[in-house]
Amino acid sequence: MPTGMVFTEEQEELRRTLRRFCESRSPSVEVRRLMQTTDGYNPQVWQQMASQLGLQGLAIPERYGGAGLGYIELAIALEEMGRALFCAPYFATVAMAANALVSSEDDDACAMYLPSIATGETIATLALAEDSGRWDEDGVSLTAQQSGSTWLLDGHKSFVVDGAIAHLLVVVAGTGSGVSLFAVEGEASGLTRTPLPTLDQTRKLARLEFARTPARLIGAEGAAGPGLSRTLDLTAIALAAEEVGGAQRCLDMSVDYAKVRYQFGRPIGSFQAIKHKCADMLLQVESARSAAQYAAQAVADGSPEVPAVASLAKATCSDAYFFAAAENIQIHGGIGFTWDHDAQLYFKRAKSSQLFLGDTAYHREHLAQRLGI
Amino acid sequence: MQSPVGAAIIVHGTDEQRAHFLQRIADGTDVYCQGFAEPDHGSDLAGVETRGEVDADELVITGHKVWTSGADQANAIYVLCRTDANAPRYHNLSYVLLPLHENNIELRPLRVMSGASGYFEVLFDGARAPLSNVIGGLGNGWRVAMTTLEFERVGQSMARVLEYEREFWELVETARCYGRHQDPLVRQQLAWAYAQIQILRYSDLIQASQPRTWIDTFANEYHRRFGEIAVDILGADALVRPAQPEGYVPSGWQEVFLSSRADTITTGTREIQRTIIAERMLGLPAEP
Numbered sequence: 001m002p003t004g005m006v007f008t009e010e011q012e013e014l015r016r017t018l019r020r021f022c023e024s025r026s027p028s029v030e031v032r033r034l035m036q037t038t039d040g041y042n043p044q045v046w047q048q049m050a051s052q053l054g055l056q057g058l059a060i061p062e063r064y065g066g067a068g069l070g071y072i073e074l075a076i077a078l079e080e081m082g083r084a085l086f087c088a089p090y091f092a093t094v095a096m097a098a099n100a101l102v103s104s105e106d107d108d109a110c111a112m113y114l115p116s117i118a119t120g121e122t123i124a125t126l127a128l129a130e131d132s133g134r135w136d137e138d139g140v141s142l143t144a145q146q147s148g149s150t151w152l153l154d155g156h157k158s159f160v161v162d163g164a165i166a167h168l169l170v171v172v173a174g175t176g177s178g179v180s181l182f183a184v185e186g187e188a189s190g191l192t193r194t195p196l197p198t199l200d201q202t203r204k205l206a207r208l209e210f211a212r213t214p215a216r217l218i219g220a221e222g223a224a225g226p227g228l229s230r231t232l233d234l235t236a237i238a239l240a241a242e243e244v245g246g247a248q249r250c251l252d253m254s255v256d257y258a259k260v261r262y263q264f265g266r267p268i269g270s271f272q273a274i275k276h277k278c279a280d281m282l283l284q285v286e287s288a289r290s291a292a293q294y295a296a297q298a299v300a301d302g303s304p305e306v307p308a309v310a311s312l313a314k315a316t317c318s319d320a321y322f323f324a325a326a327e328n329i330q331i332h333g334g335i336g337f338t339w340d341h342d343a344q345l346y347f348k349r350a351k352s353s354q355l356f357l358g359d360t361a362y363h364r365e366h367l368a369q370r371l372g373i
Numbered sequence: 374m375q376s377p378v379g380a381a382i383i384v385h386g387t388d389e390q391r392a393h394f395l396q397r398i399a400d401g402t403d404v405y406c407q408g409f410a411e412p413d414h415g416s417d418l419a420g421v422e423t424r425g426e427v428d429a430d431e432l433v434i435t436g437h438k439v440w441t442s443g444a445d446q447a448n449a450i451y452v453l454c455r456t457d458a459n460a461p462r463y464h465n466l467s468y469v470l471l472p473l474h475e476n477n478i479e480l481r482p483l484r485v486m487s488g489a490s491g492y493f494e495v496l497f498d499g500a501r502a503p504l505s506n507v508i509g510g511l512g513n514g515w516r517v518a519m520t521t522l523e524f525e526r527v528g529q530s531m532a533r534v535l536e537y538e539r540e541f542w543e544l545v546e547t548a549r550c551y552g553r554h555q556d557p558l559v560r561q562q563l564a565w566a567y568a569q570i571q572i573l574r575y576s577d578l579i580q581a582s583q584p585r586t587w588i589d590t591f592a593n594e595y596h597r598r599f600g601e602i603a604v605d606i607l608g609a610d611a612l613v614r615p616a617q618p619e620g621y622v623p624s625g626w627q628e629v630f631l632s633s634r635a636d637t638i639t640t641g642t643r644e645i646q647r648t649i650i651a652e653r654m655l656g657l658p659a660e661p
Contacts, residue, residue, distance in 0.1 A: 005579045255655045270658040272644075275651035279587075282650055286587050287572045294575035312568045364564035365557070373545055373554055373563055 005297050007072075015076050021053065022084035028342050034087040035201035035345075039165050041088040050120025055090065057118030060098055065115035071234075075241035075296035082245030085202045085345055089123045089162035095238035096161065096231070097124030100170045103227040103234070104181055104219040113168055113183065124168035126231065127157035127184075127208055135357045137172065137179045137228055142210060144173040144182060144217075151182060151217055152190075153210040159356070163206030164195045171215065177222030182215035189214065200352035202345060233310035236357055237299060240292040240313035243321040243353050247288055250324035250346050251281045254331040261333075268331075277331060281324045288320035308370040311363040318354035318363075325350035378405045378451045380524035381468070385509035385517045394470065406473070408438040408452035408495055409518060415440075416645045418453070419515060423497060425454035425467055427511075430504050432456070432469055434497040440639065444480050444493035448473050452497070453518045456511050466514035468521075470506040477501075487631035488621030526589050526640060531577060533592060537570045537599075540629070544603050547626065553606050562602045569595040586654065590646040593636040600626075600633035 007015075025045050034040055049055040059074040060066025074094065081090060098117055101110050116122040132139050142155030153173055163169065169184040169191075184191065190213040196205040219227065255278055258269030268274045295313035298305050325347040329336040336343045354360060379398050382391055397403040414420045423436025434454055441450070449472055456467040471478070477498045482490040509517040545563060548554040554563075573595070576588050603626040604611040615624050623631060637643040651657040 005575075251655075255657065258657060266661055267658050269651075270660060272648060272660075275657050276644065276647040278655050278657060279647035279650040282654060283587050283591055287569075287576070287591060290572050290575040290579050291568070293579055294571075309571075312571060315564075316568055316572065361561060364561045364568075367564040367567065368560040371564070371567060373548075373560060 005293065007076075011072060011076060014073055015080060017053065018077055018080035019083075021049075022080050022086050026081075026084040026086045031085045031087055031202060031342075031345065038195055038204075040162070040202070040204040041165075046088055046123075047120050049088065049090070050118070054118075056094055056098075056120050059094070060114050060118050061102065061110075064102075064110050065118040067118075071237070071296045071299035072293075074238065075292065078238050078242040079245035079248075079292075082242030082349075083249045085246070085342075085349060087202050089125070089165060089204075091203075091238065091242065092125035092162040092166065093117055093123050095235050096126035097166075097168065097170045099234040099238075100126045100181060100227070100231045101218070103230040104224065105227065106181075106219040109183065109216070109218040117168075122167045123162065123165055124170065125160055125162050125166040126235075127160045127163060127169050127171045128228070128232075129159045130156055131158050131207075133159065135232060137225055140172050140174050140179055142171070142173045144175045144180060144215060146175075151215045153182060153184065153213045153215050155210055157208040157210075158196070158205075160206050160208055162204050163208055164193045164204065169208070170218070171210075172224065172228060173215075175221055179224045179228065180221050181218040181224045181227070183218055184210075184213060184215045198352070200345075200348040202349060203352060229307070232357065233307050234299060236310040236314040236363070237292070237295040237306075239353060239357060240288070240295060240310075240317035243317040243350070244285070244289050244292045246346055246349055246353075247281075247285045247317070247321040247324040250321075250328040250343075250350075251278065251285050253343065253346075254278055254281060254324075254328045257332055274331060277327050281327050284320035284323050288317040291316040308367055311366040311370065314357065315360045315363040315367065318350075319360055321350040322354050376405070377407075377521040377525040378470070381451070381517045381521040382508055384520050385468075385513070390505070390508060403449045404443075404447045405449045405451055405470075406441050406444045406447035406493075406495075407521075408441055408450045408471075408497075410440045411437055412439055416642055418518070419463055419466070421453055421455060421466065423452065423454040425452075425456040425469060427456070427504065428501075431501050432467070432504055432507060434469070434471065434500040434502070436497050438495040438497070439483065439492075441493045441495050442491050444473070444495060445482075450478070450495065451508075451521070453514050456514075460512060463515045464512050466518070467511050468508045468514035468517035469502050470508065471500055471502045485632070486634065487623055487628055489632070522640070526585065534570060534574045534577060537573070537592075537596065540599070541566055541570055544599075544606065544626075547603070548606050551606060551608070551610075553608075559606060562605075566595070566599055566602060569599075586646055586650055589640065590637075590643055590650070593640070594643060596636050597633045600630040604630040 054067050055077055057066035058069050058077060059071060062068035101113055117124055129135050130139060130141060144151045144153050167186045171182045171184050172179055173182055190211040192209040194207045196207055198205050258274050259267055261268045291313040295309045298309045329343045329347055332343055335341050376398055379395060382394050409418060411421050426433045434452060449470060451470050453466055453468055455465055457465040477500045479496040481494040483492040483494050484490050548559055553559045573592055607626055652659055
């Protein structure tokens with residue numbers, strides 16, 4: 001059982017730094033500018049994140065050029081980015097691709113790709129789901145065939161986060177002897193990348209088509225299952241942290257507005273109907289925070305609880321975020337459902353995050369299985 | 374020492390009161406029950422109407438308290454009463470310790486919906502205590518009562534998680550016996566329940582030093598829902614009580630279902646808790 005779950009001074013400082021960074025680099029006006037672009041990020045800011053703050057390499061082991069810090073630090077970074085709807089390929093590169101590489105336990109592949117991820121040169125992502133929208137190995141129909149010293153991929157992937165801009169795609173494919181991971185260059189031959197028009201414009205998705213696309217095998221053929229399962233747990237925990245940040249921001253927006261918005265001659269926050277809504281949001285946000293923080297700690301401690309806690313945190317934090325984002329609109333009334341108010345951005349992110357990586361029912365079923373029920 | 378009244382005496386009592394009353398609580402001489410709520414004052418506890426009149430060096434108590442648990446095991450009671458008819462709200466109350474027996478106090482068992490009689494009504498008809506039994510001084514009873522309630526809430530938390538876990542796995546067994554553990558909806562409900570218990574456990578680890586109001590109301594609402602899930606898993610069997618020659622004795626899961634309705638009421642209703650969360654934790658303005 002994880003103990004000593006109190007943030008260190010260094011972790012608190014990291015949070016303050018990230019809060020300031022996101023507030024200065026990612027105010028609402030910048031989020032709205034970037035979400036209208038195809039690439040969806042600012043390359044200069046991306047480089048600052050790596051060179052000034054070392055964010056891309058935060059949780060990458062030191063032998064691969066990272067800072068070798070733990071998952072708690074990564075969770076803090078993601079929480080702050082979620083709070084600001086920070087537009088960057090950070091989740092795809094760090095929470096998805098880097099975790100997939102480390103979990104593959106392929107030292108050569110890690111040595112080849114992780115250092116340039118840590119420096120911010122390489123934007124990467126994990127391509128797992130296909131048109132069927134399943135984030136598990138059973139949903140994989142894309143195939144790989146060996147051809148001399150290389151492999152050729154045929155099929156498609158979809159819902160690939162930042163898939164249109166990634167320099168490196170970590171692709172899950174079947175070879176007849178189970179699933180394997182492959183590294184594909186963003187500009188590889190036979191690869192067609194189509195940006196998808198997303199409900200949530202702040203997180204870019206792409207559909208990828210592979211036609212005899214050359215790829216490098218990561219790990220042993222047909223042996224990617226356990227590493228992929230681990231990756232999905234780590235990614236779910238990362239998403240949970242991001243969701244807590246967004247949910248907290250929704251609660252903050254609601255409380256701030258309820259104090260200054262007057263109707264019937266009094267602030268609406270003095271009405272019990274609004275108070276109780278805000279209290280409901282706090283209950284959800286605080287319970288989500290406990291789940292996400294415990295999950296990050298479980299990863300840091302190498303706890304065997306990780307698979308169960310990952311699904312627990314994903315389900316809890318997704319539902320909390322959606323609840324908070326929906327109530328935030330309701331508390332804001334008419335202004336809350338306008339395009340110009342940010343409540344809609346959080347609402348779209350919340351629903352998209354809830355459905356991404358498997359919905360709440362999927363993760364509750366996962367949890368039930370992992371408890372042996 | 375798990376004694377809310379003891380905590381109140383430590384915080385608000387005089388040296389003499391601490392020396393006298395704490396020793397008697399610690400060695401088991403005195404066992405206390407609580408006289409706070411009244412038929413007309415539940416959530417609005419500060420409006421209690423039980424009178425305390427000063428008569429020479431004694432306080433004379435007249436009134437009607439309710440929802441007193443453990444009165445049949447106790448020999449003493451701490452009472453929140455109105456000792457000043459003119460002072461403003463929150464400054465008109467006193468907190469006094471009274472002997473329960475041979476003191477013009479009548480106990481009436483109060484039967485709740487599960488059929489059990491865990492609570493009592495307590496009727497005071499000129500019950501007496503020396504003024505030296507008033508904790509915190511005349512007119513300061515509200516603060517002392519708040520300390521008592523805070524301590525009462527904190528005392529529950531860790532044991533609660535363990536009890537919820539035990540109960541959860543017992544329900545999983547029950548679901549298995551009924552073959553309901555394969556039902557996708559039941560699996561969702563069980564996974565949800567497990568998650569709530571773990572969140573409580575995590576919160577005890579993570580947020581031990583923070584205001585706990587949200588955790589308590591979270592726990593109470595969880596447990597009320599758990600009671601519903603439990604009887605839903607039983608299905609038609611929940612329609613029938615175990616055979617008993619007389620009385621109303623529910624099965625274990627029926628008992629959880631029925632008694633857990635009190636969880637979101639007894640230590641402050643969930644609505645009152647939400648108002649407290651909104652005003653104290655979120656800083657929303659009070660009612661005008």
